[in-house]
Amino acid sequence: TRIYLRSLDALNMKIYDERLLKLPIKIEEKQYVNDFVKSQRLSNFVAFNPNTSDLAIERLWPPEYFAELGKRLLDTFPDLQIVLIGAKADVVRVMGLQKSIEISDRVVSTAGKFTIRETTELLSHARVLVSNDSGPMHLGVVAGVPTVGLFGPETPVLYGPRGDNHIAITAGEMCSPCISVYNEKVVDCCRGVVCMKNISVESVFQAVVERLAAVQPNVTFREFSELPLTKQRIDS
Numbered sequence: 001t002r003i004y005l006r007s008l009d010a011l012n013m014k015i016y017d018e019r020l021l022k023l024p025i026k027i028e029e030k031q032y033v034n035d036f037v038k039s040q041r042l043s044n045f046v047a048f049n050p051n052t053s054d055l056a057i058e059r060l061w062p063p064e065y066f067a068e069l070g071k072r073l074l075d076t077f078p079d080l081q082i083v084l085i086g087a088k089a090d091v092v093r094v095m096g097l098q099k100s101i102e103i104s105d106r107v108v109s110t111a112g113k114f115t116i117r118e119t120t121e122l123l124s125h126a127r128v129l130v131s132n133d134s135g136p137m138h139l140g141v142v143a144g145v146p147t148v149g150l151f152g153p154e155t156p157v158l159y160g161p162r163g164d165n166h167i168a169i170t171a172g173e174m175c176s177p178c179i180s181v182y183n184e185k186v187v188d189c190c191r192g193v194v195c196m197k198n199i200s201v202e203s204v205f206q207a208v209v210e211r212l213a214a215v216q217p218n219v220t221f222r223e224f225s226e227l228p229l230t231k232q233r234i235d236s
Contacts, residue, residue: 025117033121045081049131051090058187059133067100086111146211152195153179171198
């Protein structure tokens with residue numbers, strides 16, 4: 001986006017604001033989401049987007065990593081909940097993840113329940129969003145929720161979440177990024193998508209903890225003193 005905007009320099013046009021605009025939402029849509037949040041008692045939750053489009057499924061962080069991250073967060077934060085988002089096409093994947101996390105009474109699936117605008121409204125209630133490199137990650141930015149984006153085949157330099165409250169985590173593999181508009185975003189990976197597999201649960205956990213502490217400094221959780229709060233962009 002910045003590259004395209006910089007092309008306007010040749011026309012002596014100044015860019016005053018590069019922030020993503022908020023999506024307009026109808027009163028009834030907002031009420032629908034708020035009623036859902038109240039019915040599920042979602043007052044303190046982290047949102048997971050474990051999905052990505054079929055355009056490049058190599059952008060998926062392994063589901064077992066998401067499950068381990070969920071278990072660690074729920075164990076560390078006794079009052080925390082996890083909300084899994086997704087479209088109707090993601091229901092099977094999201095249901096599998098929900099079962100893998102095991103603590104079902106603190107994990108809520110919204111896959112297939114909300115429109116894009118309603119999902120954005122839902123994310124505005126979240127403490128943090130953890131997302132694969134996909135559209136919902138940008139919805140988190142629009143919603144104003146601190147966002148942790150996971151990148152491998154694609155470059156976060158162009159497509160990462162923008163803003164001080166957000167972070168893009170990569171494994172720093174020498175072959176990454178490997179897809180672009182020039183190869184029609186078709187991946188022919190011969191290394192088993194190590195760029196996603198080598199993003200450790202620990203690095204993502206640290207990024208989430210850092211943002212939870214920043215959003216609510218007085219938050220209490222187990223073993224706080226043992227958790228390193230280092231901002232990390234390349235997981236090496």
